[in-house]
Amino acid sequence: MSDDRRLEVLRAIVQDYVKTSEPVGSKALLERHRLGVSAATVRNDMAVLEEEGLITAPHTSAGRVPTDAGYRLFVDRLSTVKPLSRAERTAIEQFLGGAVDLDDVVSRTTRLLSSLTQQVAVMQYPSLSRSTVRHVELVPVGGTRLMVVLIANTGRVEQRVVDVGRDLSGDELAVADLRSRINGAAVGQLLSMIPARLASVLDAVPVDDRRVAESVAAALADAAAADTEERVVLAGTANLARVGTDFPTSLSSVLDALEEHVVLLRLIGGMSTLASGEAGDAVAVSIGHENPYEPLQTTSVVATRYGVVGGLGVLGPTRMDYPQAMAAVRAVAHYVAEILEG
Structure with missing residues (x-):
């Protein structure tokens, strides 16, 4: 007792x-x-x-x-994390639902999390390596150039302009046929599987269109391998000034650390991966000296994974309202996953 x-x-x-x-x-x-x-x-x-x-x-x-x-x-020892109120959940859904593209989703998410928690919000851009193909579009842009547009299920768009060695401006049927074949093979597949999936397409296209198909396949493989994981967005850094006395050494060292985006990516990515290994929609919490990066050892980080494509969370002083931060991070991640993967 x-x-x-x-x-x-x-x-x-x-x-x-x-x-x-x-x-x-x-x-x-x-x-x-x-x-x-x-x-x-x-x-x-x-x-x-x-x-x-x-x-x-x-x-x-x-x-x-x-x-x-x-x-x-x-x-x-928190037995449960108190869920957000219905009004708060509705406000989150409406605010994020108004996003027009992926960049807007990320911007709105970080601003929302920062506002809800009064901490620094951090969000990793969706990882292409864990995304699937939603659609591939081919657009002739003049002469022998063709724009190849890859749209992932997260809304991320990668485009490449390639020289296919042939003027396609008057050959809509060839472009439409190749577009249909590529989408038939690639839609719903992991981006990492694109090269293997397109191999069968190259074998099946008419000989006259083979070079065009090979150029498009190479462009798609390059787009799928784009290193887009090395992107992180912050919002609410000014909130740290509000609690500057919570940092026993210097707030400037924390601010300098926030400029190291690679460090933040590793931290958020590692914690969100840990959370994804727990049951349900778990949230990981790293407190003070548990953080591996010394300048951030006066802070705490609350993070989780949204869907299977990225991590998000908040960072602030160890004197943090943990139940509220955990509830906000979990709820926002849920809605972001619905928007990007729905």
Whole structure:
């Protein structure tokens, strides 16, 4: 029973500290929470929590604040993450549903997450390597040039202009036939499978169209292999200034770290992969020194995967409203996946 009670005391300390940013004392706990025990018992529980490294005294005052380990225990012991309200979910759906293309989806998603959580929102662009083909379009653009447009199921568009060695401006039937053959072989397939899938197309096209087909196949293979995973979008960096005192060293080191997009991609990508391995729509949380990149060890990251194509999350100080951030990240990821993969 004492362990359960101490967990309640820890939960109360985390909640109060997140809300007030002030160290929490036993008197304040008794005033704000119905703990059902005496002040002496609360002080004893706080002493045990401090001995276990779950809370600490930032200075000589009687108040205590959670440590990284305390936040971790708090997050791990969350039995459920309170879902967003119906009004919040409707607002998310309507805001994201108004996007006109992939770039707009990403921009709206990061702005929305930043607004919901008051943290820095981070989103990885959908990975082409895990996307499938929605449609391939072939458009003659004059002379011997042909525009090859690859549209993924996520809405991502890659296009290449190739010289096919033949003027197709007056040969709509040949273009239409090749377009039909390519879509028949490629639609619904992983982009990584395009070269193999198009091999049968090359064998079946008329000899006179073989060079055109080979040029198109090469362009599609190049588009499918485009290194688009190395893109990440941020929103809400200014939110860090609002809580600048939460960073014990320097806010500038955190801001500098946010400029390292490769680091953010590895962090968000790794955490979202971890979340995808859990049951259901799990959310991964990395707290303080759990972050492998030293300049971000004064921050916490909450992330998940949207669909099977990318990761998104929020980054902020360890004094974060974890249940609210986890609920927002999970809900937004759900709607993004519906939009991009629906």
